[in-house]
Amino acid sequence: MTRQIDSVKDAETTPDVTQPFAELGLKADEYTQIREHLGRRPTSSELAMYSVMWSEHCSYKSSKVHLRQFGEKVPPEAEDILLVGMGENAGVVDVGGGLAVTFKIESHNHPSYVEPYQGAATGIGGIVRDILTMGARPVAVMDPLRFGPADAPDTHRVLPGIVAGIGGYGNCLGLPNIGGEVVFDETYLGNPLVNALCVGVVPHDRIQLSAATGAGNHVILFGAKTGGDGIGGVSVLASETFDDEGPSKRPSVQVGDPFAEKVLIEACQELFDQQLVVGIQDLGGAGISCATSEMASNGDSGMHVWLDRVPLRDSTLAPEEILMSESQERMCAVVAPDKLDAFMAVCRKWDVEAVVIGEVNDSGRLTIEWHGAQIVDVPPKTVAHDGPVYERPFARPQWQDALQADVPTSVPRPASGDELRSALLRLVASPNLASKAWVTDQYDRYVMGNTVLAQPEDSGIVRITDDGLGVAISTDGNGRYGKLDPYAGAQLALAEAYRNVATTGAKPLAVTNCLNFGSPEDTDVMWQFAETARGLADACLQLGVPVTGGNVSFYNQTGETAILPTPIIGVLGVIDDVARRTPMAWEADGEALWLVGDTADEFGGSEWAHLHGHLGGLPPAVDLDRERQIAEIAVAASRDGLLTAAHDVSVGGLGVTLAEMALRSGKGARIFLPDGIDPCVALFSESAGRIVFVVPRSEEVRFTDMCTARGVPAARIGVVDSGVDGLEVQDAFTAPLDELRTASEGTFPSLFG
Amino acid sequence: MSARIGVVTFPGSLDDQDAARAVRIAGAEAVSLWHGDADLKGVDAVVLPGGFSYGDYLRCGAIARFAPVMQNVIDAARGGLPVLGICNGFQVLCESHLLPGALIRNDVRKFVCRDQWLRVENANTAWTSDYAEGQEILIPLKNGEGGFVADDRTLDELEGEGRVVFRYLHDNPNGSYRDIAGITNERGNVVGLMPHPEHAVERLTGPSLDGVGFFSSVISQLVDA
Known part of the structure; x- marks a missing residue:
């Protein structure tokens, strides 16, 4: 079977072809912008790349103008501790003794609703690769979760699968799961939240960045083969609301192979120790499109890729699909020619497949060819960084005043001893406060032998050196507080995570966040988001804990029902001697x-x-x-x-x-x-x-x-x-x-x- | 000279560093053994650690038994070398036919991670001589496929010959027949169990110090020998 290839030459000679930009999630003005960047219509492969990279999930186009505050309201403490700030795959914090810690939290909400086990599993896989990419050894994970009412039928569909997926993947990676949250509220019924946090440890001199530099260096794709799973995951799945109509979105969910990720972790440790890579990037959302354009863009270089060299699980995949696939457990590295043999030897030791798919050059362009035909020729920055930026309109919801005026006077106040006692027992038994052992007993908290505290303690603590240096992590977020006052809600979430870390004896140092919201096209939701970002940035400044990175998840909305505004805040702390915890x-x-x-x-x-x-x-x-x-x-x-x-x-x-x-x-x-x-x-x-x-x-x-x-x-x-x-x-x-x-x-x- | 105890790393092994740490805490030298290298490096004993060797997508441990290092482990075990299989290592020992029976999916259909009380039923093996028979110990348990099964004849034989080494106390976590948590071979040099003694060797990170005895037992025998 021969397939029609849409080459750059074709794009030049057939400028008026109708292209399916809307089906790929692009708006008409965004499509026009792409044509302006290129001075011609995009090829179908270029269109695929722009569609995923300009998605809300990858480009932060609705949130960018608000997130800037984290870079503007920076506490003076940041200068002493931040080795790598926002913008890289994860922030890196100095913890002394030549060691640094990198941590980040990310959402995998939409995939976990569609396919609970795989969605949650690959959420772990993705965040672990983000940490790995920084040159670190991942040392712990935790998962803040939100569900609809505990007795709702759909909660019984998604919760067991999500918990099993987190355990199934994380346990097989050998990473202790040391905390997290499980919270129920009816607004999460159609949009459960699955956030995943990973923390890793990296010696200062081993920190890696994701820049492609050095003309003549090889671009190597290594790890699992590329398949047809997760195509358009970031665009058609994570950047739209769910509705009852429309086709099944199951094919947009990736399928995880934790064993492939485990050997990838071990192989990368050896690659980093032997200093065999110039730059490295994980493949997650937007797959090869993201890795190649971001690395070339970060390196201010050019890159040429032979796409037909990508090892495939399914030989019938078209180039557009290969560019968009979100197959898991893949990494991309830039390697100098004299290190190639050593690089390949490490991969062979761990049975990790590695193929040279491209080369760094000085062209300033990202060019991709497919069996001899040039199918992509773009300035990489236009794909990776110059996406659209929206000043979404927002306004304080009309119902906000009435909500705040509706103080809980109607709620009964227990007064007698018996009433107080039964109120306490009722609270202790409520799904939000009851023991979460049913969940956490499905996670391995012991592996690695360094877990000093784990759930239900206030924060999880892992030892990171033999002489007892430890890091503490807590995540918190209260959507109900956020609904009543999103500015205060964000600050309370930060305050609680900060307090939890300190309660266990660790000094709070830095912040990561996952901001989970409804549709940014709704002015009420956008106001909640703007207030949340402002509240969090102000509070971080005042508490002296810089934001090192994070993630925004919009479109957690089914029909008109948006979730409670739910900023999940992770605070990292350090403790000199874990015996003092x-x-x-x-x-x-x-x-x-x-x-x-x-x-x-x-x-x-x-x-x-x-x-x-x-x-x-x-x-x-x-x-x-x-x-x-x-x-x-x-x-x-x-x-x-x-x-x-x-x-x-x-x-x-x-x-x-x-x-x-x-x-x-x-x-x-x-x-x-x-x-x-x-x-x-x-x-x-x-x-x-x-x-x-x-x-x-x-x-x-x-x-x-x-x-x-x-x-x-x-x-x-x-x-x-x-x-x-x-x-x-x-x-x-x-x-x-x-x-x-x-x-x-x-x-x-x-x-x- | 201190005893040298090898810890095998298969692709997908997870508790190998932890087992090596436990060996060192007990006072021996931990020697790293690689699945693809048949050389046992002259070690005095071998630990097959926990994890998901080769992903365990087939039966757990079914591929690991064919690793180059395992042929020598199997031969040496038959010759009396002390071998301890923990969790995935226990599964590998069963697949290698060094121990009878098999491990199947937990009856609760879930991964179970918890601190588990065990009773030491046999304090005469290479790995349990520092315990007293009937002693109750608290050891972390974490597995998805830890249900020990065997036919009645094998179970009767194990019981009759005193080869049940550990039994779950209070609440059987995974449906193991006759509450069996660990067993040994006829000679008592090969022991396999699902719980993880290497995670009960430090006050800071484990629920007890009850796991140290595994490693001190084998060390004292090696020193005596």
């Missing part, structure tokens, strides 16, 4: 429980209101100075050995925090709530800026001095007492450990089997 479980009788921070009557967007079907009012107040102070206390007290445990107070309030600590410990405690405050507020308000510290008697004076010095209120609210069964809240109720355990641990198994 602060776990959440108290240890021994007599240890005192100190609540640090202020508690106000704040139920807007709370879990307690959510359980009563209410979402309105304002989210908890943000006080970033306070967050910084309590984080300093958490880190200093851990370093000075003043703590046996700590746990942050967030969703569900103090009552849930204490219940989680008791369950983790297996020992009871006597709790005395402060006078003059409604016990319902004391137990269930979600005021931010609070941590419960567990302090041995001998250290209480030093600890309270530390709080006094910073002007932070601290209240002694209880004592660990194994003579008490569970939580004994004085003058109110007792919640026995067995009842708490049944409530917490029964929910997921009874929902999901």
